[in-house]
Amino acid sequence: MEQFTGQSILNFIKELPDDDACKAYLAKIKWQDGFTCMKCGHTKGCEKSGYKYQCYGCQHVESSTANTLFHKVKFGLQKAFCVVFEMSTSSKSVSSIQMGKRFDIRQGTAWYFMQKVRNAMKSSQNYPLSELIHVDEFTVGGKEQGKQGRSYDSKKKKAVIAVELSKKQQVKRVYVRSIDDYSAKSLTPIFEEHISTTAQIVTDKWRGYEPLKKRYNIEQKFSDNGKNFKELHIIIMQLKSWLRAIPTHVTKWHIQAYFDEFCFRINRSQFKQSIFHKTIERMVIAKPIYHKDIKQTLSV
Ligand SMILES: [Zn+2]
Structure with missing residues (x-):
């Protein structure tokens, strides 16, 4: 199989029926431009059984999961693929409690792996928004007021x-983007990371946007209770209701990962056919993440 396309769970199980099929899938992506040893950088080697590569330079045998986000997945590669399939192809994904039940993985383990998937869903920042952009601030959690x-x-x-x-x-x-306050300093990174300086930007009248006018083309409008930013507020509502469906408290530390997941699905909603493959590709390219990198506190 070249790459898995579509959203059919039946095809998915048919095309990736076991751990070995998933290993082969990763090997194809990992070594598509040839082999480079992760230990010594040598580029000559030979394929070994079990979808591994042995380096001619240092004799190190490398698996297709080594140095990827699938490194040391203890519950089996096919289950890991299933979690990625669920998170990327469905419109809302599910909580780690449901994911754990569905694929027979401990909830904590499922949550931990899902954080890795979210990490792969983080924007590359290579394609800044460039047309008409609406920008606004909002809050999540705590008591909702109208x-x-x-x-x-x-x-x-x-x-x-x-x-x-x-x-x-x-x-x-x-x-x-998660922010600590509404100062110009805190509002600046989303512009620098995600908005082109040539874009036509509209914000509300908040003074925190003033200093950004030097570099960006910003028009400030009265929000009129959100009426001037209707589409933006629909997205905020969707994001809030999705976050509410996550059973327990999401810490400030982790919330950016949930934002990244939410945006990844929206931004690729026109490309659902390839979204699973793209996510797997990103997980192969990404550097491994270890327990110490993900503070597992309170989150589900
Ligand atoms: Zn080597």
Whole structure:
């Protein structure tokens, strides 16, 4: 199989029926441009059984999972592929509790692996938003009130969102970033990482955006209770309701990973056919993440 396409769970099971098939799938991606030894950098080697490669330089035998986000997955590669399939192809994914039950993995283990998948879903920052962009701040968690605007409730987690709209005012792409406060300094990174300096940007009247006008083309409009930013507020509502479905408290430390997952699915909703393969590809390219890198506190 070249690459898995589509969203059919029946095809998925047929084409990737066991751990070996998944190992082969990873090997194909990992060594598609030839072999480079991860120990010594040598580029000559030979294929070994079990989808491994042996280096002619240092004799090290490398598996197809080594140095990827599938490194040392203890519950089996096929289950790991299933988790990625669920997270990438479904419109909302599921909690680690449900994921654990569905694939017979301990909840904590499922959560930990899902954080790795979210890490692979992080934006490459290679394709900044470049057309009409609406930017606004919002909060998640804590008590929800009906009113719009900046909340200073310390229990709530603050975020800033940038939405790219088409000429027909349809949402094209979305980025969300966790912020500590509403200062210009905290609002700057989402511009630098995700918005082109040539884009036409609209924000509300908040003064935190003022200093950014030097570099960006920003128009400030009254929000009018969100009416001037209708599409953006629909996305915020979707994000909030998705986060509410996650059973327990999401810490501030982890919330960015959930934002990244949410945006990844929205930004690739036109490319659902290849979304599973793309996610696997990113997990092969990514550097391994270890337990110490993911503080596993309170999150599900
Ligand atoms: Zn080597």
